[in-house]
Amino acid sequence: MHSSAVLLIEFGSIILGLGLLGRFAARFRFSPIPLYLLAGLAFGEGGLLPLGASEEFVATGAEIGVILLLLMLGLEYTASDLVSNLKAHYPSGLVDCALNALPGAAAALLLGWGPVAAVVLAGVTWISSSGVIAKVLGDLGRVGNRETPVILSVLVLEDLAMAVYLPIVTALVAGAGLAAGSMTLAIALGVAGLVLFAAVRHGRVISRFVSSDDPEKLLLVVLGLTILVAGVAQQLQVSAAVGAFLVGIALSGEVAEGAHTLLSPLRDLFAAVFFVFFGLHTDPASIPPVLLPALALAAVTAATKIATGYWAARRAGISVKGRWRAGGALVARGEFSIVIAGLAVTAGIEPSLGPLATAYVLILVVLGPLTARYTEPLATRWTRRGEARRGTAKQVSEARTETPVAD
Numbered sequence: 001m002h003s004s005a006v007l008l009i010e011f012g013s014i015i016l017g018l019g020l021l022g023r024f025a026a027r028f029r030f031s032p033i034p035l036y037l038l039a040g041l042a043f044g045e046g047g048l049l050p051l052g053a054s055e056e057f058v059a060t061g062a063e064i065g066v067i068l069l070l071l072m073l074g075l076e077y078t079a080s081d082l083v084s085n086l087k088a089h090y091p092s093g094l095v096d097c098a099l100n101a102l103p104g105a106a107a108a109l110l111l112g113w114g115p116v117a118a119v120v121l122a123g124v125t126w127i128s129s130s131g132v133i134a135k136v137l138g139d140l141g142r143v144g145n146r147e148t149p150v151i152l153s154v155l156v157l158e159d160l161a162m163a164v165y166l167p168i169v170t171a172l173v174a175g176a177g178l179a180a181g182s183m184t185l186a187i188a189l190g191v192a193g194l195v196l197f198a199a200v201r202h203g204r205v206i207s208r209f210v211s212s213d214d215p216e217k218l219l220l221v222v223l224g225l226t227i228l229v230a231g232v233a234q235q236l237q238v239s240a241a242v243g244a245f246l247v248g249i250a251l252s253g254e255v256a257e258g259a260h261t262l263l264s265p266l267r268d269l270f271a272a273v274f275f276v277f278f279g280l281h282t283d284p285a286s287i288p289p290v291l292l293p294a295l296a297l298a299a300v301t302a303a304t305k306i307a308t309g310y311w312a313a314r315r316a317g318i319s320v321k322g323r324w325r326a327g328g329a330l331v332a333r334g335e336f337s338i339v340i341a342g343l344a345v346t347a348g349i350e351p352s353l354g355p356l357a358t359a360y361v362l363i364l365v366v367l368g369p370l371t372a373r374y375t376e377p378l379a380t381r382w383t384r385r386g387e388a389r390r391g392t393a394k395q396v397s398e399a400r401t402e403t404p405v406a407d
Helices: 002-027 033-043 055-075 079-110 115-126 130-139 148-173 178-210 215-235 240-250 253-280 288-315 320-329 335-347 353-402
Strands: none
Touching (some): 002 253, 033 253, 055 253, 079 115, 079 148, 115 335, 115 353, 148 320, 178 215, 215 253, 253 353, 320 353, 335 353
C-alpha cells in the first residue's frame, strides 16, 4: 500500500508539473519539449529530486508515447500521398539525408564512438521535428504559403524513411550480426511494402472494419490494434514505432480523422511522459562535457537544413524569399531525434550519446522557431547590402576609368 501511494503521488506530481509547463510554454508560444526534457533531468539521477517508485511506470508510459507519436504521424498521410511524394520529391529527400545525416555520423566518428553510434547520431541530426514545424507554420500564418507544400514534402519523406531506418538502428543497437540484421531489414521492408499495398488497394475495407459511430469503441479498437501490431513488430525485431506508423497509414478517411481527434490528448500526455523518461536517464552533470560538440553540431546542421529547404524550394520553382523561409522552417529537431537517441541509450552503446542528443535537441528546438521567423528577413537584408556594395564598387571603378590621366 505504501509503495502504491508513493507511485500515485510521484506520477501525479509529474503529470501536474507537465501540465503547468505546457501552459507556461503556450503562454509564450514556444514548444514545450525543452521544458519536458529539463523536467526529466530534474527528476533523474543526479537531479534535484530523483524518482523511486514510479520510474518503471513512467518507462511503460514512455513506450506508449513513442507508439502514439508514430501512429498519429501515420494518420496524417494516406498511402497514396506517400507514394506520390516519394515519386515527385525523392531528390529532395536524398539531398536532405546527405546534408544532415553525414554531419552526425562524422561527429560520432570524430568523438571515437564507433560505427553504431555514428548511424544513431546520423538519424538524430537528420530528422526534423514535424510537430514543432507544424506549430511554427501555424503561428506564423504560413500554412497557405507556396513554399509550405515543399516543407511538408521533405517532412513526409523523412517520416517514410523512418520505416526503413528504425529497423536498421534497432538491429544495430541490439548487436545483431550481418545475417540477422539483413533479415530484420528484409522483414521490415516486406511488411512496410505489404501494408502500403494493402492501404492503396484495400484502405476502405480496413477503415470500414475499424470504423464505429461510437467514439469509445473507435478509440478502443484503434488503440488496441496499434499496440498489438507494435508489440508484434517489436517481437520480430522490426520496431514498435514502425508498426504503429504503418497502422496509421492503413487507416484513412473519416476513421483517420476521428481517431486523430480522439487520440490527440492521449498522444500529448504520453509523449510528454516520454520526454521526461528520456531526461530521467540523462545525468545533468554529463551535459557540460558535451555542450561544445552539441553547439558545433547544432550550428552545422542548422545551416545544412536551411540549405536543404532552399534547394528543395528552388527545385519547385519557389521565389528566393520562399526558399529562405522553407530552409529556416526545417531547422527544428525534437521528438524523433529523441526517439532515435532513446534506442541507443536503452541499449547502453555510448554513455555520452544521450547527453549530447539532449543538449542538441534543446538547442535546436529553441533555435528552430527563431530561424523560421528570421532567416528570410536576414537573408534579404544581407543580399541588399551585398548588392549595394557591389553597386558602389562598380561606380567607383567606372569613375576611375572615366577620370582623365594627367600628362
